[in-house]
Amino acid sequence: MNRKIKLVIAAAALALPLGGCASGAVGEGFSSHYALIGVRSVNVGDGSMAVTPPRPWNRQRARLFDDIRQVEDWTLNGPLLDGMSFVTGLRSGQYLIRQRRSEDRQVPKFRSDMTAPEVTAMLESLYRVRGGAVDFRTLSLTPRPFLGANGFQFDYEHLDTDELWRRGRAVGAVIDGRLYLILFDAARSHYYQNAIGDFEALVASARRRR
Amino acid sequence: MCMRCVELNRRSLLVGGGALAAASMTGVAQARIRPQDMVPLIGPGYRPTDADERGLWQLMDRVEEEISGSSLLIKDPAITAYLQQLIGTVGGPAAKDMRIYLARVPDFNAMMFPSGFSVVFSGLLLRMRSEAQLAGVIAHESGHFLRRHMIRSWRDTRRKSDILAIGSMVAGVAGGAAGVNTGDLSQLAQLGTILSLLRYSRQMEAEADAMSVKLLADNGYPAAEAAEVWEQLIGEMDASARYRRRRRERRWDLFTTHPSPESRTADIKASAAEVTVPGRTYNNHRQRYLATIGPIRQMLLDDQVKLNDPGASQFLIETLARDGWNGLLRFYEAEVWRLRNRAGDDARAAQGYAVAVAYPDAPPEAWRWHGLSLIKQGRQSEGRAALARYLSLNPAAPDAPFIQQMIS
Numbered sequence: 178m179n180r181k182i183k184l185v186i187a188a189a190a191l192a193l194p195l196g197g198c199a200s201g202a203v204g205e206g207f208s209s210h211y212a213l214i215g216v217r218s219v220n221v222g223d224g225s226m227a228v229t230p231p232r233p234w235n236r237q238r239a240r241l242f243d244d245i246r247q248v249e250d251w252t253l254n255g256p257l258l259d260g261m262s263f264v265t266g267l268r269s270g271q272y273l274i275r276q277r278r279s280e281d282r283q284v285p286k287f288r289s290d291m292t293a294p295e296v297t298a299m300l301e302s303l304y305r306v307r308g309g310a311v312d313f314r315t316l317s318l319t320p321r322p323f324l325g326a327n328g329f330q331f332d333y334e335h336l337d338t339d340e341l342w343r344r345g346r347a348v349g350a351v352i353d354g355r356l357y358l359i360l361f362d363a364a365r366s367h368y369y370q371n372a373i374g375d376f377e378a379l380v381a382s383a384r385r386r387r
Numbered sequence: 388m389c390m391r392c393v394e395l396n397r398r399s400l401l402v403g404g405g406a407l408a409a410a411s412m413t414g415v416a417q418a419r420i421r422p423q424d425m426v427p428l429i430g431p432g433y434r435p436t437d438a439d440e441r442g443l444w445q446l447m448d449r450v451e452e453e454i455s456g457s458s459l460l461i462k463d464p465a466i467t468a469y470l471q472q473l474i475g476t477v478g479g480p481a482a483k484d485m486r487i488y489l490a491r492v493p494d495f496n497a498m499m500f501p502s503g504f505s506v507v508f509s510g511l512l513l514r515m516r517s518e519a520q521l522a523g524v525i526a527h528e529s530g531h532f533l534r535r536h537m538i539r540s541w542r543d544t545r546r547k548s549d550i551l552a553i554g555s556m557v558a559g560v561a562g563g564a565a566g567v568n569t570g571d572l573s574q575l576a577q578l579g580t581i582l583s584l585l586r587y588s589r590q591m592e593a594e595a596d597a598m599s600v601k602l603l604a605d606n607g608y609p610a611a612e613a614a615e616v617w618e619q620l621i622g623e624m625d626a627s628a629r630y631r632r633r634r635r636e637r638r639w640d641l642f643t644t645h646p647s648p649e650s651r652t653a654d655i656k657a658s659a660a661e662v663t664v665p666g667r668t669y670n671n672h673r674q675r676y677l678a679t680i681g682p683i684r685q686m687l688l689d690d691q692v693k694l695n696d697p698g699a700s701q702f703l704i705e706t707l708a709r710d711g712w713n714g715l716l717r718f719y720e721a722e723v724w725r726l727r728n729r730a731g732d733d734a735r736a737a738q739g740y741a742v743a744v745a746y747p748d749a750p751p752e753a754w755r756w757h758g759l760s761l762i763k764q765g766r767q768s769e770g771r772a773a774l775a776r777y778l779s780l781n782p783a784a785p786d787a788p789f790i791q792q793m794i795s
Binding site for chain 2: 278279280281282283284285286288290292293294295297298301302305306311312313314315316317318319320329332336338340342
């Protein structure tokens with residue numbers, strides 16, 4: 178059991194949930210990190226987006242001092258294996274994650290005038306800077322409507338320092354200068370295929386709330 | 388490990404921090420060690436005889452097995468053969484016994500393991516400007532092996548430290564080496580844990596420096612280039628720290644256990660002057676080096692610049708450009724500004740891309756970002772033309788569908 182808890186804590190740092198990097202949370206149990214999400218419409222992030230999962234997922238609780246209100250993370254089998262992240266209206270000048278100004282490696286900040294290639298470059302740096310990706314490959318970048326706006330779909334895979342290849346898909350759009358995004362990232366073998374259908378269902382169900 | 392020590396990441400520090408603190412070394416300032424006094428303590432085909440060293444080698448054999456099968460290794464046959472040939476040249480009497488692995492990690496690092504295999508990080512290849520510089524680092528690592536620093540340090544650490552703390556670290560290391568993934572340490576962090584057991588004293592670093600100077604000169608390399616490696620590293624760390632308005636020392640704690648880099652550079656220069664024979668010609672083989680790493684140079688730059696450490700990246704690019712600007716370096720200079728994303732950086736980056744595409748060797752990505760920048764500036768038709776150029780240079784680009792939509 179002890180090992181399992183450690184694994185979850187480490188996983189949070191390694192598998193890069195957008196909302197917060199768990200550090201030093203030793204001693205907290207599994208249950209305190211997660212809340213069950215049922216098969217119904219739920220508001221995510223700061224509440225400005227609603228989605229309906231096709232099966233139950235687990236929401237990672239936002240952490241005191243280390244949460245970004247517009248970012249929320251879910252997982253099915255634990256963050257080492259799969260994760261779903263929601264970005265709901267990130268404003269210009271904000272970051273996807275909390276970071277100290279003194280860190281030598283910085284995840285770039287979002288700017289309202291960013292084009293899709295710039296948003297995807299920001300995501301790539303996020304994986305390299307905070308996710309420990311040593312190799313990152315763009316598989317495709319295609320236009321795709323999202324939340325009724327002209328958005329994009331970004332497919333990628335990355336090799337992390339734990340020697341695991343992971344694969345991800347992000348669908349997003351910049352609407353009124355704010356970034357809306359759903360991102361799925363999972364171990365390339367099995368776990369990606371296992372839940373990419375859930376991702377598609379979530380994207381299809383996503384709507385903006387005012 | 389000795390060039391920049393192993394920079395333990397946060398995860399491994401959490402786990403190994405306690406034992407590390409217990410194993411910290413005390414350094415004593417001393418006079419420069421003369422290269423001619425550096426006699427190798429082992430010969431060809433060395434095998435350990437003492438029980439503790441045999442045990443350490445056994446452990447290291449398992450670590451090597453793990454590392455040699457790692458998916459993080461760059462296995463390009465031309466480059467790995469080149470590195471093997473290099474360590475075979477500057478490795479002294481043990482040259483033919485040593486193995487070398489290249490790991491894809493964008494950090495300045497190289498390390499020697501107690502059983503005579505070395506791991507070089509890809510970030511080192513990016514930073515070296517000549518074969519002589521790289522040979523200097525490899526010779527330095529070989530020096531640790533030839534002077535038996537690992538077993539000496541191991542015995543010293545064991546004598547001074549909390550034996551239980553070390554025992555538990557070794558158990559963790561062995562677990563990792565045996566393929567039991569404990570989940571809380573990446574493989575490379577485990578490397579860090581192993582190497583933290585074998586921290587070298589200042590005396591040992593000075594010995595390895597002196598040894599490397601001797602090995603370089605013996606093999607016809609200009610030995611003074613070993614000092615340039617240090618100067619470049621100091622410059623990079625200062626640039627990175629300055630950007631964050633911090634002092635280098637506050638982060639680079641290796642200098643509390645290593646000789647100050649400035650005095651180290653001075654010592655290497657003095658030693659290099661001693662071993663240089665007037666009238667003999669020395670060659671740094673810069674062209675051969677560049678030709679060998681040419682095929683992966685863009686990848687190396689990409690790995691560095693996308694970490695968005697603007698101070699370090701910019702310093703690095705300018706250092707490489709001391710040997711001449713080209714399209715690749717100009718493109719990545721602009722990338723540093725784009726990712727830095729401070730006020731005015733978009734204009735600076737846009738200008739940078741425009742400069743880069745004027746070089747015939749500009750990578751296709753330079754045209755991509757040049758086009759995107761022009762469109763953002765409202766220069767639609769020029770932007771579309773640049774994007775079309777990007778697609779014509781790289782028709783199979785993974786983002787072609789999106790770019791195509793922007794053009795049409």
